[in-house]
Amino acid sequence: EFALAPAAMRRAVWLMVGGTLAFAALCGLLAGVGWLTMDRFVDVLTLASVVAPAVYFWIMFTSPRVTTEERGRLRPYIVLFLASVVFNFILFQAYSTMMLLASTNADTTILGFDFPSSWYASALGAFEVALAPAVAAVWVRMGRRQPHASNKIALGVILGGLSFLLMVIPTAGHEGTDYRMAAWWIVGSYLLLGLGDVLLETSGLSASSKLAPKAFSSQTMALWFLSLALANGIQAQVVKIYDDVSHPVYFGVNGGIAVVLGLVVVALAPWLRRTMHPVH
Template sequence: MLSRDDIVKSVPQKGFFGHPKGLFTLFFTEFWERFSYYGMRAILLYYMYYELNHGGLGLDRTTANTVMAIYGSLVYMSGIIGGYLADRVFGTRKAVFYGGILIMIGHILLALPGSATLLFGSMFFIIIGTGLLKSNVSTIVGDMYTEEDARRDAGFSIFYMGINMGAFLSPLIIDRVYQAAGFHAGFSVAAFGMALGLIVYVVTAKKNLGLAGTVPPNPMTPAEKKKMSIIAIIAVAVIIALVLVANATGTLTVANFSLVITTLGILIPTILFTYMYRSPKTTTEEKSRVLAYIPLFIAAVMFWAIADQSATILATYADTRVNLMLGSFEISPVWFQSLNPMFIILLAPLFATLWMKLGVRNPSTPRKFSYALFFAGASFFLMVIPGMLSNGGETLVSPWWLVGSFFLAVIGELLLSPVGLSATTKLAPAAFAGQTMAIWFLASAAASAINAQLVRIYAVVSEVTYFGVLGAFAVVIGIIILIISPIISRAMKGVK
């Protein structure tokens, strides 16, 4: 098995803003993959609930929001499959390539005019493809640095900025195409973006990434492969049988399915944490780090439960509650999906520079997480104000309230997301590197699974109650994390 030092030595360590040359490859691969995903996501909700005469599918808004939340949860939940296959079968490099192919197929299906059945088919390919690509490309970033490399957090911040450059441009471009030629033309642009990402990856990976991601860290024996194949076949057969029975009995509804996904979103990370902790392949020091990771994971779930509503509740809010006229100029509700990445592009270099300048004086990872929750709570507290000023939702509100809410959430995201990616690669047990990164993305899966229920609550309570209660939850959990941060830091065994 290759050691971390062997992998790091094989990667050219200079060549991209003072970082390993492979960061160029991964930066632009993720740029185009996120361009395709966020561009598609920016118009997908509206495609589902706009009426047929406006090119949509005509679903009701609550159902469309629930489907979006389920979709987001499954996208991140599938990272467990991608992480497992990368760790045990073909390594992270091949996982990224196969994932890109499946994502492109999914976007092509969305570009074809069709019914809800074709929509769900495209979602299947994008879910599996993102599971293979998303967590594993981040793992390769971590492989290029030693654990002691002071550039590591800054490298992840630069990588994160690349993700958000794609996410910023795609809603603006795809909205123009959609407005001119319809939803399916917009989805075709997303397919083209993923194709460009694959080209960048294939052309530059061998030269820039060295040995990173070429060998699975915990490969299966032939006997294990045979056993896993049998289990996989049985699992697929059981799932198909359950779906057929549920469909025949009329219990296969969006509401029931959302409850299943919410349960899985909480149950799966619990099982994985238990499995990693109890595994004989996890050393005593690694067990302590796994325990330290659990409260960070819980904090991340709470944060993303608020931040990920940008594609559901806040997207619907932009379309139905915001005055879209700025003087004589009309803005598109799709453009609000570019706010999050735009603010990250502007602020990420400042945060990367700040972490580099602070060096050993950096706040600990737990403290950064607690600060992130304070900003998440503040972003929802801000949305209480227009709810109080608009007579319970009877009048349209200024778009600047939504802009301010996105801005506060982004500050929290920069305190949590790139830092969490970096901490995950350092806290992961050696035998479970890919799967631990998948667990990090399961925080978003769990949050979206919870949101599948929250979007239903939003339909029956006031805006003031909804935003105020969720904001308060975030702040309370942030206070708890801040209080126990010294205990978490000690359990991290030297990882900062």
């Protein structure tokens, strides 16, 4: 990876600006003739979120600037990338299906204090801010005895799945909006999700910087964020069935899949430890 010369940098910037404007103009034209609806736009973004990381992984694997050793480290990185997709698929629903559930089926009283349902949206961020220094202190105290990065990521995925499985309990046996669950169910779900986010994102970003091929160091970090885009694209499709199935089925199936895939990453730990050197 090399810095661009000033002239090349200006050309790259103009290409990005021009491409963005051309895309906006095309979208406006298609919307004007009635072809580009919101549903189709979401579908296009989902397709782009799938194609972009696939293409970039192909570029990195086939690039002559990537050595055999670096290519070997990209293989475990794919596992971490997919783990991030699974977790963030759950995480992004904290502000969609979970907020919808909280607004229609959750009490808005804790210890006698009443609050608007919109405050639930702040719970996840508050837990992450509170838990991040605590988790960091634990890792510092454990030193070399702390879990491998892949296990931290796997635990994050499992916690994300458990945050959805937890919602099966208060929603089981109920339909529609005719029931109310205690606020602690939503709070507990966000607590698990917040802890999972702290474990996964910090370890994932650290591993990205260490596993990245020298010629693609910055792009590999950007590729990690494409896992968020892919997760968002997938959940944009899956949430369409939220109203078509029962709440226990929706949260149970999605949460169960996340837990199983997290356990798969745990099972792959021996191989990941061997192939992720120098990540510890």
